[in-house]
Amino acid sequence: MAWSRFKHYYCQNADLGVALDISRIPFPDDFLAGQESAIQQAFSAMAELEKGAIANPDEQRMVGHYWLRAPQLAPTPELSREISTTRESIKEFAAKVHSGAVAGPKGRFRNLLVIGIGGSALGPQFVSHALGHPRKDKLGVAFFDNTDPDGIDYVLAGLRGQLPKTLVVVISKSGGTAETRNGMLEAIAAFKAAGLDHPKHFVAVTGAGSKLDATAAAEGWLARFPMWDWVGGRTSELGAVGLLPAALQGIDIQAMLDGAAAMDAATRVSTTAENPAALLALMWFFATDGRGAKDMVVLPYKDRLLLFSRYLQQLVMESLGKEHDLRGKVVNQGIAVYGNKGSTDQHAYVQQLRDGVNNFFVTFIEVLKDRDAKSSLEVEPGITAGDYLQGFLLGTRDALSEKDRSSVTITLPDVSPRSVGMLIALYERVVGLYASLIGINAYHQPGVEAGKKAASGVIALKQKLAAALHAAPDQPVTVEELAARVNAPDQAELVFKILEHLSANKASGIRKRLRTPWHQSRYSFRA
Numbered sequence: 001m002a003w004s005r006f007k008h009y010y011c012q013n014a015d016l017g018v019a020l021d022i023s024r025i026p027f028p029d030d031f032l033a034g035q036e037s038a039i040q041q042a043f044s045a046m047a048e049l050e051k052g053a054i055a056n057p058d059e060q061r062m063v064g065h066y067w068l069r070a071p072q073l074a075p076t077p078e079l080s081r082e083i084s085t086t087r088e089s090i091k092e093f094a095a096k097v098h099s100g101a102v103a104g105p106k107g108r109f110r111n112l113l114v115i116g117i118g119g120s121a122l123g124p125q126f127v128s129h130a131l132g133h134p135r136k137d138k139l140g141v142a143f144f145d146n147t148d149p150d151g152i153d154y155v156l157a158g159l160r161g162q163l164p165k166t167l168v169v170v171i172s173k174s175g176g177t178a179e180t181r182n183g184m185l186e187a188i189a190a191f192k193a194a195g196l197d198h199p200k201h202f203v204a205v206t207g208a209g210s211k212l213d214a215t216a217a218a219e220g221w222l223a224r225f226p227m228w229d230w231v232g233g234r235t236s237e238l239g240a241v242g243l244l245p246a247a248l249q250g251i252d253i254q255a256m257l258d259g260a261a262a263m264d265a266a267t268r269v270s271t272t273a274e275n276p277a278a279l280l281a282l283m284w285f286f287a288t289d290g291r292g293a294k295d296m297v298v299l300p301y302k303d304r305l306l307l308f309s310r311y312l313q314q315l316v317m318e319s320l321g322k323e324h325d326l327r328g329k330v331v332n333q334g335i336a337v338y339g340n341k342g343s344t345d346q347h348a349y350v351q352q353l354r355d356g357v358n359n360f361f362v363t364f365i366e367v368l369k370d371r372d373a374k375s376s377l378e379v380e381p382g383i384t385a386g387d388y389l390q391g392f393l394l395g396t397r398d399a400l401s402e403k404d405r406s407s408v409t410i411t412l413p414d415v416s417p418r419s420v421g422m423l424i425a426l427y428e429r430v431v432g433l434y435a436s437l438i439g440i441n442a443y444h445q446p447g448v449e450a451g452k453k454a455a456s457g458v459i460a461l462k463q464k465l466a467a468a469l470h471a472a473p474d475q476p477v478t479v480e481e482l483a484a485r486v487n488a489p490d491q492a493e494l495v496f497k498i499l500e501h502l503s504a505n506k507a508s509g510i511r512k513r514l515r516t517p518w519h520q521s522r523y524s525f526r527a
Contacts, residue, residue: 006021020409025361036272039272043278046433049062055441090253091254098250104201109167116144124242139248139249145179167203238421299364300342305415312337346396
């Protein structure tokens, strides 16, 4: 029965070299037929999206990340030209950096610092790790991907003495994203401290007319590349957001684009049994009851794909994690994503996957090619380390199946620019099709905006607290006293957390006098 089911539900695309095995998801034989009408409607919705329909009704925007790898499909000649021109500008700029035609005041660039957050970091980080090579990279790559001062210092320590030959790419659509702005300001300060003129090292990837665009133009940065409002951050890897860092690193971005375009063509096919994106979307629907009832565990058996689960966390969870459906009904949709890599996970959480709570389905990612070398060491007679890696994948899959733990398996020929482009395009399509199946808007993120708004409130409260303490130096007060003083008695917990942070950092000047019970501790500004 297992072999018979495998033969029936193994979808192989020989042209792409990609295969999808859905036979270990326990759907009944009539499931796909029963969902045919729904998936055909999803195909129609996707076709309209690709033609330029308003797919994000909240913001009245098109959603056109598919055009990034096929500019000829953009709805207007102007958009087609702009995409193509940007792509060629990226290639030309990277070539000039590599040749030394574009260089810093002290010589050719050897390092690249990418400053971004969310989709402006996760995609570039995934691609950099998947496709980079210490001996082949044109530039060594580092990232500021948070507003953590210690994390920033850690990255800068790795670039100590190398800033004169470091190129910086700042990525932010609005130019006002706090984490990216903070990273940019920290980088500028580091360059100034090193006696360097930062505009001679900086490049912007941003929206036309944004704060960042205006700053880069006024200061005379080396270059500016566009971000468009019809490309969301989590689907921007094959725009300037991802292509510029990849090209500067020395990765073949045309091969990535070609791979994505080939996968797009394969996943536009309306024959469900031949469309890997449609089949995968339907497996998500079955495995989670169409409402996120189970988590998705992503297990790539390849070190270079370690960051793929982090990339997918944003793509899937930001796209599908929605409170309301398209009709305004409360649905609280989403699929939680987590993962690491095989076979590392066999020494981590596979124990729970096999014997613990059955609240997940697994996505195994198999890569057929072991390494670039023509030969591989035999760790046992006739057996290589790569043979063991496949053995652990297949063995773990069987061990999970024995306990009725569901899984799908995606097989790739290798980890190359083309196959990484295919993988990105596959999951972008799956997310869009699945969103149609469950009737939600995959292309907005109101929860993220709510979090930003709440963070702004915390910053505003911190400023009030600091001002109140500075106005009465050396006069200790309790949390409740200070909360009342700034007219925020109902925010005592926030006041406490802010004061704890301030008092832990000497530069703030805020000191804590510990008392028992702890909430009677006192805080003051030491003049």
